Amino acid sequence: MDNNIVHFLRLASALNPASRLQEPIPVTIELLASVLCCTPRNVKFILRKLEDKGCIEWQPGRGRGHKSGMAFMRSVEEVLEEHLQELTGKGKIKQGIELIGLPEVNGPLQERLLSLLNMHMGYHSETESITGLDTLRIIRNRRMEKLDPATVYRAFESYLIEQICSTLVIYDAKNNSFLPGLAHMWEANPEHTSYIFYLRKRVRFHHGRFLTSKDVKETLLRLTDRQSPVSWHYRDIVSVELQGDHRIRIDLARPNLFFLHLFSCVHMSIVPYDVDFLHQPIGTGPYRLLDYNEKVLVLAAFDDYYAIRPLLDRVEIWYVPELGYNDRTYQLPDTEPGGTGAGEGECANLSIDYPALGCRYIMMNFRRNGRQHHPLFRQVLRMLYHPEALVRELGGNRITPADSFLPWISRRTLWNRPSFEEAEKLLRSSGYQGEEITLAYASRREEEREEAEWLQRRGARIGLNLRLAPYSHFNMGELLRQADLLLAEEVLEDDWQWGMINYFMNRSNHFYSLLQQSQRDEIEAQLQDFAGVPEAAGILLLERAESLIRDNCWVLYGSHLNKRAQLNQSLFGLHTGSFGFLDISRLWIKTGFAETAQGGGIGTGMSNSDSVE
Secondary structure, three states: OOHHHHHHHHHHHHHOOOOOOOOOEEEOHHHHHHHHOOOHHHHHHHHHHHHHOOOEEEEOOOOOOOOEEEEEOOOHHHHHHHHHHHHHHOOOHHHHHHHHOOOOOOHHHHHHHHHHHHHOOEEEEOOOOOOOOEEEEEEEOOOOOOOOOOOOOOHHHHHHHHHHOOOOEEEEOOOOEEEEOOEEEEEEOOOOOEEEEEEOOOOEOOOOOEOOHHHHHHHHHHHHHOOOOOHHHHOOEEEEEEOOOOEEEEEEOOOOOOHHHHOOOHHHOOOOOOOOOOOOOOOOOOEEEEEEOOOEEEEEEOOOOOOOOOOOOEEEEEEOOOOOOOOEEEOOOOOOOOOEOOOOOOEOEEEEEEEOOEEEEEEEOOOOOOHHHOHHHHHHHHHHOOHHHHHHHHOOOEEEEOOOOOHHHHOOOOOOOOOHHHHHHHHHHOOOOOOOEEEEEEOOOHHHHHHHHHHHHHHHOOOOOEEEEEEOOOOHHHHHHHOOEEEEEEEOOOOHHHHHHHHHHOOOOHHHHHOOHHHHHHHHHHHOOHHHOOHHHHHHHHHHHHHHHHHOOOEEEEEEEEEEEEEEOOEEOOOEOHHHOEOHHHOEEOOOOOOOOOOOOOOOOOOOOOOOO
């Protein structure tokens, strides 16, 4: 951090010059030494530096008893905005984030600086260099978890692993089929108890070694070694046989028609057997990890990628806490949000909406004693947290009422409107005595806060004492001890069947953690034969498992959500990957023709959708 900026902020904070700009303020060297925590001699050196930068004017006192005068020539806002522009212009994003995080920077000023920083994110091209690297910078306001395919459970971390690693097969959501990945072919015996995968040859890991069948076997074993929460899905594997460097056979204890889904999911991203992925994330994916620390994650295009090399050379994902934005912006240089593009009247930035697969909902904490264990009380909550009323009264990104994670199932529901009188009568029948019920929600999500307060008001109308508990950093142990209810959001993968079965059976997700063992056993009994039946029968089992949690009000569905992305119309190759994120491996930038002498230009419009978390 620039010491001159720190000194200027300390002086401004101590002397409060906001209403006295360019007006001399009486001070003494001794006072300034105290404010700046330095010697009187150093004070004069610091003042000279600030004068040279045009931040202050210094008038030393003449003679004993005469105070000196210091005038602030520029406002704090002006100085900080200029310095942030200077830092980001030089690519010093880390220093810019540190500037915004200074204790003296808060409130509206912090919001302005964050907006300014966001404008310097997006696409940057080193057109004057020999390499001509194209870089995309993105802001995140949640700290990233460790990257580990075996244990990953957050959507964004899963998305990053998919950029670094590859799987044996790739699920094609459009056609509900599988495409070759690291395996160029596969086959199963008629009973679906044995599978053979044929690996591509000369596929390189990021550290240079070629992929072999041993890497696939060790990746499978790693799920057990790391006590992966998805191990349940692989429990029927009885043997793994290496039939050469590029062929592997897997034998099962019973038929499994769902087996390819297990080898296209992020948890079976193939990692090298000779590297500890936790300390050195290495895969065969389109991007290799260049840097990963508490401030930034940097991806670089992998030139030896076995498929098509990414057109975008570098991606920087910067962590800026408490940013507060719900939309992700992919901003290009020399444009302003909402400005115009090359053609007269054309909008250079497009707001793209898309419906997310999944919904927002409320989970019950059955691991904590409380009224939520009573079926009638849960029915009351169901009446209060009414999906149709939620969408009708709050609107926003809530597009349709949810009665399932899957929108096409929700559309089957015919909604009634229970009265508050009915809910109040049922509340008394549940034995509720006015005790406090705690609802936890993520403070960084504005719509969750809005929803929680809406439910609190509705509860108060019938005498329900609902306490809201916002959290900024999720802690499952603390939630289990203190909260009765949890407001959450689930976004499913493109492979929604895998997403649903994994939601029900993943040992590390919030839903599983909040259930009692008897409830988990009920769900597992419903899904025990899921992998061994044809697809139509498997879908029916998923619907029955969801009916179990819906009919018993173990979860309360709220609304299906609309996601939004701000896109510049010069972004091409817009394709969504898993969980609805922008597939950066296919992104490129079209700069267009230079303007003619008459100032004319050629504009181009895009309507492809980008997705955000």
